[in-house]
Amino acid sequence: xxxxxxxxxxxxxxxxxxxxxxxxxxxxxxxxxxxITAVVGPNGSGKSTLVxxxxxxxxxxxxxxxxxxxxxxxAIGRIGYVPQRFSFxxxxxxxxxxxxxxxxxxxxxxxxxxxxIEHVLDLVDMTLHRQKQLGSLSGGxxxxxxxxxxxxxxxxxxxxxxxxxxxDAAGERDLYALIKDINASQKTTFLIVSHELDFISKCADxxxxxxxxxICHDTPEKAxxxxxxxxxxxxxxxxxxxxxxxxxxxxxxxxxx
Amino acid sequence: xxxxxxxxxFMQRALFGGLVIAVLLGWVGVYATSRNMxxxxxxxxxxxxxxxxxAILVGWSPLITVxxxxxxxxxxxYVLDTRTSVSRDTAIGIxxxxxxxxxxxxxxxxxxxxxxxxxxxxxTILSITQIDIIIVAxxxxxxxxxxxxxxxELLYITVDPDGAYLSxxxxxxxxxxxxxxxxxxxxxxxxxxxxxxxSALLVLPAAIAKSFATSFSLFVRYAICFSIxxxxxxxxxxxxxxxxxxxSIVLLGTVFFLSARLLTMK
Numbered sequence: 001x002x003x004x005x006x007x008x009x010x011x012x013x014x015x016x017x018x019x020x021x022x023x024x025x026x027x028x029x030x031x032x033x034x035x036i037t038a039v040v041g042p043n044g045s046g047k048s049t050l051v052x053x054x055x056x057x058x059x060x061x062x063x064x065x066x067x068x069x070x071x072x073x074x075a076i077g078r079i080g081y082v083p084q085r086f087s088f089x090x091x092x093x094x095x096x097x098x099x100x101x102x103x104x105x106x107x108x109x110x111x112x113x114x115x116x117i118e119h120v121l122d123l124v125d126m127t128l129h130r131q132k133q134l135g136s137l138s139g140g141x142x143x144x145x146x147x148x149x150x151x152x153x154x155x156x157x158x159x160x161x162x163x164x165x166x167x168d169a170a171g172e173r174d175l176y177a178l179i180k181d182i183n184a185s186q187k188t189t190f191l192i193v194s195h196e197l198d199f200i201s202k203c204a205d206x207x208x209x210x211x212x213x214x215i216c217h218d219t220p221e222k223a224x225x226x227x228x229x230x231x232x233x234x235x236x237x238x239x240x241x242x243x244x245x246x247x248x249x250x251x252x253x254x255x256x257x
Numbered sequence: 258x259x260x261x262x263x264x265x266x267f268m269q270r271a272l273f274g275g276l277v278i279a280v281l282l283g284w285v286g287v288y289a290t291s292r293n294m295x296x297x298x299x300x301x302x303x304x305x306x307x308x309x310x311x312a313i314l315v316g317w318s319p320l321i322t323v324x325x326x327x328x329x330x331x332x333x334x335y336v337l338d339t340r341t342s343v344s345r346d347t348a349i350g351i352x353x354x355x356x357x358x359x360x361x362x363x364x365x366x367x368x369x370x371x372x373x374x375x376x377x378x379x380x381t382i383l384s385i386t387q388i389d390i391i392i393v394a395x396x397x398x399x400x401x402x403x404x405x406x407x408x409x410e411l412l413y414i415t416v417d418p419d420g421a422y423l424s425x426x427x428x429x430x431x432x433x434x435x436x437x438x439x440x441x442x443x444x445x446x447x448x449x450x451x452x453x454x455x456s457a458l459l460v461l462p463a464a465i466a467k468s469f470a471t472s473f474s475l476f477v478r479y480a481i482c483f484s485i486x487x488x489x490x491x492x493x494x495x496x497x498x499x500x501x502x503x504x505s506i507v508l509l510g511t512v513f514f515l516s517a518r519l520l521t522m523k
Contacts, residue, residue, distance in 0.1 A: 057419055077425035088416055092291055093470040102413045103424065133471065134416075149420075 005069060008033040008157060008189050009054060014063035016049055023049040027063070027214045031206075036183050036190040038200045038220075041210035047193045048084055050210065051159050054191070055079050067157070075157075080150035084161035084193070086142060090135035096121075096145055097130050103152045120148040123178060125171070139166035147175065154186060161193045172196070176203050200224070262496050270390050271382040271449065271502065275488040277397040278446040283462040283484025284404050285442045287477050288435055290463040291415045293345075298456035300349035301330050301440040304356025306452060309377045310363035319377065320389055323444040324396065330356075331440030335433050380451030380503030382492065393445045400438055407431060412473060449488075450503035461510035462487065468517040483513065 007030030014027040024046040031037050039047045052058045054065055056072040067075035100117045121127045124144040129137065137145065143166045150158060160179075164172045176199055182188050194200060200207055200220055207223035209215040216226035262268050289295060308326035312319040330352065337348035364371065376384035404411070410431045413421040422428045439459070446455050466479035491506030498505070 055423060057422070076423060079423060081419070081423055083419065086417070089291060091467065092416065092473070093467060093476045094412070094416060094473040095471075098412075098473050099416065102409060102416065102420070104409070 006030070006032055008068060009191070010064075010066045010069070011050075011054075012064045014050075014053065014065060015061045016046070016053055016058055017061045022212060024053070024210070025213050027210070029208060029214060029217050031189060031191060034183070034187040034189055035205045036179065036192065036203055037206040037208060038204035039191065039193045039208045039210065040195065040200065041215070045211045047210055048161055051081075051161055051191060051193055055081055055159060078156040080153065080155035080158040082143075082146045082150050082158075082160045082163050084165070086146055088134070092135060094134050095131050096126070096134060096137070099134050099145065100149055100152060103149055117148075117152070120151045123151060124148045125174070140168065140171065143167055144171070147178075151178075151182070155188060157189045157191065158182075159191045162195070163192065164194070164196055164199070172199075179203060197224075262493055267383055267385065268492070268496055270385045270387065271492055272489065274385055274390050274393050275449055275492050276485060277394050278442075278449060278458070279462075279484040279488035280481050281397050281400055281442045282446060282458045283466075283481040284401070284477060285435075285439050286459040286461075286463040286484070287466070287480045288411050288415055289439045289459055290467075292435070294435070294439060295456065295460045296346070296349050297331075297334060297436065297439050298443045298459040300334070300353040301327055302443050302447060302452045302455045303353045304330055305444050305447065306360030306377075307356040307363065308360075309374065309452075310360040310367075313371055313373060314363050314367055318388075319373065320392055320445070320448065323447065324392070324441065327440035327444040328437055331437035332433065334440075335436040338436075339429075339432065376451075377447055378452050379501055380447065380449050380454065382449070382495065382502045385448055389448060396441060396445055400441060403434065404438065407434060408477075411435060450506055451501075454503040454507045457507040457510060458484065458488070461507070461514055465510070465514050465517045468521040483510075487513065 009031035011027055011029050011031075014024055015022070016024045027046075027050065039050060041047050049058055053060055054067075054072070056076065065072055067078070097117065100120070117130070118127065121130060124147055126141065126144050126148060129141060129145075134142070134145070143163065147160070147163060150160070158179075164175055167175060179190055179192070180203060183190055192199070192204070201224070204220050206217065207220050208217045209223060209226060216223050218226065263272070286298075289297060305323045305326055308323040309319050311317070312322035334345075334348055334352065337343045338345045364374065373384070375381075410421070410426055411434075413424065413426065414428055414431050414435070418428065421431070443455050443459060446458060450458055462480040462484035463476075465483045466476050470476035470479050487510040488506055491509045492502055494500065494509065495502040495505035
């Protein structure tokens with residue numbers, strides 16, 4: 001049996017241009033299998049472009065992205081994705097149930113192994129909204145449904161683009177607990193675009209800081225001190241370490257000043 | 258004893274053809290309107306004047322010619338919309354007028370009055386032949402079968418094209434199917450409703466159904482029912498009142514639409 005590479009996602013010299021505008025330039029990094037990686041950076045730094053490129057939704061100008069050593073197209077179906085903005089026709093009469101049932105459309109049978117809709121709706125506390133129309137949901141409720149949909153199948157990789165936008169503080173805590181839980185139980189690799197310092201420090205194993213180029217890629221303790229991240233969150237970030245239940249090291253941080 | 262309207266062979270053909278067309282346009286219209294493709298129907302219908310004129314000029318079957326033309330046009334529109342920076346509006350606008358211009362030019366080479374042209378432009382019940390019915394029913398049945406088999410995929414690309422791609426389904430094939438089926442559904446209906454008005458049959462049933470539907474499955478069912486109602490009653494109205502069939506169907510549908518909006522107004 002060939003040994004699996006430590007990096008599930010390998011990005012080499014990635015450049016993406018939209019006309020004259022360079023969204024990402026010469027980015028090289030690897031995402032470890034089973035890790036939770038946060039992607040941070042100022043607005044327009046190429047975070048969403050990077051995650052969309054990983055799932056094949058952006059045209060790559062130069063460089064390569066591979067998933068388990070294979071082109072992205074071969075990994076489609078193994079990746080769950082929650083977009084930053086989900087735009088759809090809000091007047092379209094489609095229920096939450098019908099929307100979630102769509103994920104049973106799969107090219108390969110192994111991608112169709114699904115959890116029950118009841119279970120994922122329960123996980124995101126949306127059970128009562130099952131027969132509601134998708135267009136009638138609030139921004140936060142829609143976000144929960146998108147997360148539920150991504151959780152409906154066992155995926156090797158989950159890419160979440162600002163998943164906590166529109167979700168209240170309690171919902172945010174539940175979401176992060178859920179991410180940790182799935183990561184621990186299913187060894188799912190998470191790549192999460194987030195501005196939430198609390199999430200980065202408590203949840204992520206690695207932090208990628210972008211500003212069209214790769215500024216740093218390190219553990220949260222080191223990455224939060226690197227220049228790009230310090231500029232983003234303020235110069236006085238402090239990180240406190242503590243261990244919870246004797247296993248996963250957990251971090252706490254706050255921005256001062 | 259059959260009612261008056263069913264005693265004539267031409268009305269039997271029109272009603273049967275109308276039924277097939279109503280189901281097809283009502284069904285396809287749900288996806289076309291939800292994906293903002295309503296004007297694909299209008300564009301293809303008007304551009305098909307080129308194929309009608311060519312068929313009249315060289316003596317081919319106009320219906321078969323427009324069917325082949327619509328498949329090519331649907332494919333071209335798909336390519337322009339998804340593979341180039343040309344917007345869908347622009348592509349339709351160009352093909353719409355270019356097709357009509359070619360049609361008008363070709364008809365310049367035809368001597369004398371062309372009665373068949375009027376039936377294609379405005380739709381008449383009398384012009385539908387037995388052969389037309391066989392063609393419409395055959396194509397309609399095959400398309401309905403595909404619409405049924407691909408119903409989930411079509412909904413997926415309608416609601417969430419990126420999610421559809423990530424599910425691993427062949428999004429290109431499903432989108433291309435939608436473009437071609439929209440084009441085909443429109444052109445096989447032009448003898449009954451006419452080039453000028455046919456796209457209304459793609460839009461109106463879905464627009465009426467949307468007022469009442471609380472789920473997507475109901476949306477499809479209601480659109481098909483309203484479409485059948487519009488076409489059958491429009492044809493009966495045109496028979497008894499001696500009105501053009503296309504105009505009767507479209508005006509009846511417009512009255513239904515306005516009534517539905519008034520009824521569901523909050």
